[in-house]
Amino acid sequence: MVLDDLGSSLRGTLNDLRGKSRIDEDDVGEVVKQIQRALLQADVEVGLVMELSDSIEQRALSEDPPAGTTARDHVLKIVYEELVELVGESTELPLEPQTIMLAGLQGSGKTTTAAKMAWWFSKKGLRPAVIQTDTFRPGAYDQAKQMCERAEVEFYGDPDGDDPVEIAREGMEATEDADVRIVDTAGRHALEEDLIDEIEEIEATVAPDVSLLVLDAAIGQGAKDQAREFERSVGIEGVVITKLDGTAKGGGALTAVNETDSSIAFLGTGETVKDIERFEPSGFISRLLGMGDLKQLSERVERAMQETQEEDDDWDPEDLLEGQFTLKDMQRQMEAMNRMGPLDQVMDMIPGLGGGMMDQLPDDAMDVTQDRMRRFDIAMDSMTDEELENPRTIGRSRVERISRGSGVEEETIRELLEQHKMMEQTLKQFQGMGEGDMQRMMKKFGG
Numbered sequence: 001m002v003l004d005d006l007g008s009s010l011r012g013t014l015n016d017l018r019g020k021s022r023i024d025e026d027d028v029g030e031v032v033k034q035i036q037r038a039l040l041q042a043d044v045e046v047g048l049v050m051e052l053s054d055s056i057e058q059r060a061l062s063e064d065p066p067a068g069t070t071a072r073d074h075v076l077k078i079v080y081e082e083l084v085e086l087v088g089e090s091t092e093l094p095l096e097p098q099t100i101m102l103a104g105l106q107g108s109g110k111t112t113t114a115a116k117m118a119w120w121f122s123k124k125g126l127r128p129a130v131i132q133t134d135t136f137r138p139g140a141y142d143q144a145k146q147m148c149e150r151a152e153v154e155f156y157g158d159p160d161g162d163d164p165v166e167i168a169r170e171g172m173e174a175t176e177d178a179d180v181r182i183v184d185t186a187g188r189h190a191l192e193e194d195l196i197d198e199i200e201e202i203e204a205t206v207a208p209d210v211s212l213l214v215l216d217a218a219i220g221q222g223a224k225d226q227a228r229e230f231e232r233s234v235g236i237e238g239v240v241i242t243k244l245d246g247t248a249k250g251g252g253a254l255t256a257v258n259e260t261d262s263s264i265a266f267l268g269t270g271e272t273v274k275d276i277e278r279f280e281p282s283g284f285i286s287r288l289l290g291m292g293d294l295k296q297l298s299e300r301v302e303r304a305m306q307e308t309q310e311e312d313d314d315w316d317p318e319d320l321l322e323g324q325f326t327l328k329d330m331q332r333q334m335e336a337m338n339r340m341g342p343l344d345q346v347m348d349m350i351p352g353l354g355g356g357m358m359d360q361l362p363d364d365a366m367d368v369t370q371d372r373m374r375r376f377d378i379a380m381d382s383m384t385d386e387e388l389e390n391p392r393t394i395g396r397s398r399v400e401r402i403s404r405g406s407g408v409e410e411e412t413i414r415e416l417l418e419q420h421k422m423m424e425q426t427l428k429q430f431q432g433m434g435e436g437d438m439q440r441m442m443k444k445f446g447g
């Protein structure tokens, strides 16, 4: 996907900054070099790359990190903000009645996108309709009709018609009851004069509230000219980047967004009607940087914390990040983690912990099933407070005693102690991050 390599190369560079309280020109130069390389490889236009890297460089060297922020966090935050700025906000698409026109070259994914968007709006409780005006491409009618049937949305087209403008006019009348009308237009292999004339006429007929340019993620530098041409003829409010599920780089599409001074509306990630995502800049960039979706993580952690706290008022999960990790902590932690979802996924969403670190742990380090937890619970009931606070004092004879008292096999109790050790180790890595508590970190990047 776009800038796929950026995350890993950048993480390495940023990790080298860990522990430094100040960063110098060489450090910033290295970070900027990595970003430039990744962006250029992803086909982002040179001028745009230079603009972005200059801005990162200048900010990283002139802005002072806020108190308590490490140099690494500071740089990461600037990179994050500048990349969010580059991709821009998501195109505004209010959930209300409107007409949306799709433009783009043949094969870019317009017809597919029209049905996908209709499906998306229908899931938001609106009543969409697709109007197919492409009389040029054989099969466009059948394809659109089938996809709309699959998406269970209204469809208008004329298999025998040869005047797109006329079909557009009839389509608008025929779909009067719909809230959101999505007008698909014909594309050609290249930009031709008659294509532009035609789309201008359709535009005049349907008077769209929003015109979106559909671009294949594989498009390279050609995106710029195309975008400029469509912008000049019908005006482009937003871009849909399709086929992001492939190996395409997507940088050309980012360039087009910049060229048309527009923004990204949707991402296409597959061939079925459901393979569409509303573009969300902060989540998108968080993922690119290998920081996972910090906003989502923050919500999940918060919810889990709340639920755990409702059951146990004295316990603050943040204590885990400081001081001793007891068996009681482990028990609560397992409960909280079970509510949040698989721990490896949660860890992946935390900066510095994602990618790689989890691989260093045994596969089952965090795999605590409900059933095992129940047996652990029973065993812990037969432990003394001292043992719960200091699991290291539990030797072989104590394991025997606990097993006799609880009826839980010795093997399971040894597993419990092993599990505790592994979790303790993992949490030490959290503590070693030197970035204060999770909350603060998440607030900073959560947007």
Ligand code: GDP
Binding pocket: 104, 105, 106, 107, 108, 109, 110, 111, 112, 113, 137, 143, 187, 242, 243, 244, 245, 246, 268, 269, 270, 271, 275
């Ligand atoms: P149009 O000529 O612009 O209307 O393009 P189509 O909608 O016919 O799409 C061209 C081809 O790209 C079709 O084979 C689609 O199935 C495929 N396609 C469209 N969007 C995506 C996508 O997001 N992912 C993948 N993998 N294929 C897509």
